[in-house]
Amino acid sequence: MTEHTVKSYGEELNHLTAEVTRMGGLAEAQVADAIECIARRDGPLAQQVVARDERLDTLQAEIERKAFKLIALRQPMAVDLRHAVAALKISMSLERCGDMAKNIGKRALILTEADPMTALTRSIERMGKLVQGRLKDVLDAYTASDLQRAIGVWGRDEEVDEHYNAIFRELLTYMMGDPRTINPCAHLLFVAKNLERIGDHATNIAEIIHFELTGEEIISQRPKLELSK
Amino acid sequence: MPMASPLPQTRSDGSGATPVGVWAAVLVGPGALLALALVGGANPVAAIPVALASGAAGLLLARRALRKPDRWTAPAPVPATVDQPPPFALILETLPDPLMVIAAEEADDLTGRRFVFANAAARELFKLQPRGGLLVSAMRNPQVLEAVDESLFGGLRRSTDYVSGGAQGREWVAHSAPLGVDARGSRLALLVLSDETDTRRSERTRADFLANASHELRTPLASLSGFIETLRGHAKDDVGARDKFLGIMQAQAERMARLIDDLMSLSRIELNEHIPPLGQVDLVMATIDVLDALAPQAKDKAVAFDPILPPRGAAMVEGDRDQIVQVIQNLVDNAMKYTPRDGVVRVEIFSGLTADMAAAPRDPAAARMSLLTPDHALEERYASFRVTDKGPGMAREHLPRLTERFYRVEGQKSGERSGTGLGLAIVKHIMNRHRGGLCVESVQGEGATFGVYFPMAKAVQGPSASTPEPVGRALS
Numbered sequence: 001m002t003e004h005t006v007k008s009y010g011e012e013l014n015h016l017t018a019e020v021t022r023m024g025g026l027a028e029a030q031v032a033d034a035i036e037c038i039a040r041r042d043g044p045l046a047q048q049v050v051a052r053d054e055r056l057d058t059l060q061a062e063i064e065r066k067a068f069k070l071i072a073l074r075q076p077m078a079v080d081l082r083h084a085v086a087a088l089k090i091s092m093s094l095e096r097c098g099d100m101a102k103n104i105g106k107r108a109l110i111l112t113e114a115d116p117m118t119a120l121t122r123s124i125e126r127m128g129k130l131v132q133g134r135l136k137d138v139l140d141a142y143t144a145s146d147l148q149r150a151i152g153v154w155g156r157d158e159e160v161d162e163h164y165n166a167i168f169r170e171l172l173t174y175m176m177g178d179p180r181t182i183n184p185c186a187h188l189l190f191v192a193k194n195l196e197r198i199g200d201h202a203t204n205i206a207e208i209i210h211f212e213l214t215g216e217e218i219i220s221q222r223p224k225l226e227l228s229k
Numbered sequence: 230m231p232m233a234s235p236l237p238q239t240r241s242d243g244s245g246a247t248p249v250g251v252w253a254a255v256l257v258g259p260g261a262l263l264a265l266a267l268v269g270g271a272n273p274v275a276a277i278p279v280a281l282a283s284g285a286a287g288l289l290l291a292r293r294a295l296r297k298p299d300r301w302t303a304p305a306p307v308p309a310t311v312d313q314p315p316p317f318a319l320i321l322e323t324l325p326d327p328l329m330v331i332a333a334e335e336a337d338d339l340t341g342r343r344f345v346f347a348n349a350a351a352r353e354l355f356k357l358q359p360r361g362g363l364l365v366s367a368m369r370n371p372q373v374l375e376a377v378d379e380s381l382f383g384g385l386r387r388s389t390d391y392v393s394g395g396a397q398g399r400e401w402v403a404h405s406a407p408l409g410v411d412a413r414g415s416r417l418a419l420l421v422l423s424d425e426t427d428t429r430r431s432e433r434t435r436a437d438f439l440a441n442a443s444h445e446l447r448t449p450l451a452s453l454s455g456f457i458e459t460l461r462g463h464a465k466d467d468v469g470a471r472d473k474f475l476g477i478m479q480a481q482a483e484r485m486a487r488l489i490d491d492l493m494s495l496s497r498i499e500l501n502e503h504i505p506p507l508g509q510v511d512l513v514m515a516t517i518d519v520l521d522a523l524a525p526q527a528k529d530k531a532v533a534f535d536p537i538l539p540p541r542g543a544a545m546v547e548g549d550r551d552q553i554v555q556v557i558q559n560l561v562d563n564a565m566k567y568t569p570r571d572g573v574v575r576v577e578i579f580s581g582l583t584a585d586m587a588a589a590p591r592d593p594a595a596a597r598m599s600l601l602t603p604d605h606a607l608e609e610r611y612a613s614f615r616v617t618d619k620g621p622g623m624a625r626e627h628l629p630r631l632t633e634r635f636y637r638v639e640g641q642k643s644g645e646r647s648g649t650g651l652g653l654a655i656v657k658h659i660m661n662r663h664r665g666g667l668c669v670e671s672v673q674g675e676g677a678t679f680g681v682y683f684p685m686a687k688a689v690q691g692p693s694a695s696t697p698e699p700v701g702r703a704l705s
Contacts, residue, residue: 018365025369032392123630136394137605143366144356152605155585162598166629 012070013080016063016087017143020094023059024139027094027101030056031135031198034104035128038191039121041112049105056098063091079215086212090142093201093208097135100194107187114184123170124191127163131195134160134202141206147213154206154218160199167192327351327401327422330408331364332415336382345417354393354422373403373420380405380418391422397503397661399426426503434496442492445635445650449481449488484649491651495634498552498658506549506663509686512578512612513538515550519557520576523565532568534561535575544580544612546683552659553683559652560616560679566648567620567677580612580685587611587682588668595678598628601657601667603684611665613682622671631669632657656681 030049037046067088070076076084134153141149171185171192210218321328330346342364347357355367368374376387384407391403401422408417456474464470520534527534546553564574579587584606590597603609623631627638635650660667663683671677 014363018363021363021365021369022371022374025365025374026371028369029371122633126629126633133394139369143369148607149605156599156602159599159602162625163629166626169626 009074012066012074013076013083016066016070016084019059019063019066020087020090021139021143023056023063023091023094024135024142026052026056026059027097028132028135028139030098030101031128031132034101034108035125035132035195037105037108038111038128039125041108041116041121043109043112046105046108046112050102050109053098053102056095060091060095064088067091079212082212082215086208089208090205093205097198097201100198104191104194107191111184111187117174117181117184117188120167120170120174120185120188123163123167124188124195127160127167127192127195130160130163131199131202134199138202138205138209142209145209145213147210150206150209150213151218154203154210157199157203160196164192164196321346322348324348325350326424327354329367329420331377331381331418331420332411333381333418334415336378342377342381351422368420370403373405376403376405377418377420380407381416383407390425397664399424399503400429401425427500430500430503434499438492438496441634442489445488445492446485449485452481453478488649488651491649491655494555495651495655495658498655498662502658502662504662506547506552508547508549509545510548510550510553511542512544512546512553512580512614512683513541515553516557516576516578516614519554519561523558523561527565527574530565530568531570532565533571533573535573537575537577539578539580544578545686546612546663547686548663548683552662556656556659556681557614559656560614560681563648563652563679564616564618564620564677568618569620572619575615575617577615577617578612579615580610582611582613582682584609584611584666584682587613587680588666590670591678592670592672595670595672596623596625596628597668597670598625598631599666599668600629600632600653601660601665603664603666606664606684610685611682612685613680615678615680617676617678619676622673622675622677624673625671628669628671632667 030052033045033049036042037049067084070084071081074080134156137149138153140146141153168189171189175182175185207218210216327350328346328348329344329351331342332345333342335341343361344351344357344364344367345361347355347359347361347367351357351367352359357367364374364377368377370391372389373391376389379385379387386404386406388402388404391401393399393401402425404419404421404423406419406421408419410416456478460471460474464474516536516538520536524534561574561576568574584603588599588602623638630636631638632653634654637650657667660681660683665681665683668680669677670680
């Protein structure tokens, strides 16, 4: 990165990155805990996840305010502008991830009241770990400004989709087999969908990082799977 | 900050004194801490480097003493040079536990929190530059950050759990402790991570083992006791029935034995999963050995092998030979099971691939799934082993679940010598320990291909790779 003549300008930019990284850590923890409370049927943890979402919202608002202020007062150009915009966009993606984790937490609260369905929650946990790994990778890429790593995350989206499709079919089988499982299975379906969306946000963040670092969009087409019927 | 510029110069002359220094610091730790609490009040600046060392040693001592008392009860060896101060910087640098010193000025200034020192273990864990940087670039776990804040601004000692991600996730306890204020008025805190992976994992593995064993052993056990009952009852004098039942009972007992073997080996592998294997293995040699060993079984089943292998030594990989043999054996064994009579099992080895090439699909029409992807490492080269059968194949929806314990693809019979349902789970855990990958491709009705890939041994990648290699690691 080039040296700035006004030192505090560079500091302000760094500050923004630091805030986004911290917010990323929080979002990661929320997603991890959300998966944990599904896997271990942990009601109190689920309540914590739901309650903690507010902190992410506050952080996001703060980052947004700071990014706007920086753009308005410093009028950054080229890489600095991309830097500020990337912080803004990534914080929005992370805030959405947090919302999704909160939603999983809410469903976990309902699921703890139903009978345990270990086979299904194991599949969800497996998918969750995968999504969690992608989120971690993309945030590592952001803090280290590592383009290759970001591209790596971007190219591995179909794994999550495969898991989602497999869980979708599995849930259908359960629901057709025993109508009493429809209620918990419907919730698990939304949990899986939320995880898949978090995975999409990780891909999205990878695209933002690519633009931030190179100034170009990723153009080539990613392999996409057909949707589940 | 004396600690911020550690070791290149001390390393050259201080290496001989290191073990002595560590012993001395650990034994002196708590006393020094107590003394320095008093001194530190009067002269905080001078106290920092020493307090730092003794603080770290104290934390470590407390932990070690709890876990392995016998190792520390031996009398302390007398240092060869008592009058020289031990090289504290070197002690901190060589400690096996990741350790960082964090500095900050104001509570609401995020960029103010930086690490001013990180020892070798910490730099390795968080992939850091030695010259210091923002704390969040190393650690963004909210609980750990909170603990550090409380040490920095509240003067409290805190401990919190921390899980470092990645394919071989490790579990840590993060200890933070206040270190006072330095010459420039920055507040300092110490952050030490201690590895709890072994303890936690063995607890969990034990629980898993019991749950799996009790559940899966119940079926053969029920069948055994059923036959025993019959043999003692109305089949008592029926010679034909007795022979038949005893045959079934033996098969069931063997199945139970196989199950227990597999469960045990899975537990063992899981316990060591975070410890990278030492040693180098020739993938080609290992494959030839396995194929030779399986030849009699293949002959019985009228299955032929079609090996396409590079010359010996072309695919040297980093790994544990026994475990690599187990991977190859499980995969070839599986392929044999699903291959019809007079079929062919193709075995291939490729070397010098990047991770993307190793995981790339070969048949674009096939359903493909990566069951294990190694952590991102750009310059790593892989050797891949693939085995292809012409069996019934699997539908796409089964692929993500193949490595689950006891998962079975519906409607598939794996032959009279039925498996335990743990083979692929074992393969996956071994591959994860080896920092490798596992992928599967399948077209329903036409067969399946399983591929594993291992990081290649470093010496093979370049003739002079042994010396510059650690530098590359530190930078990555």
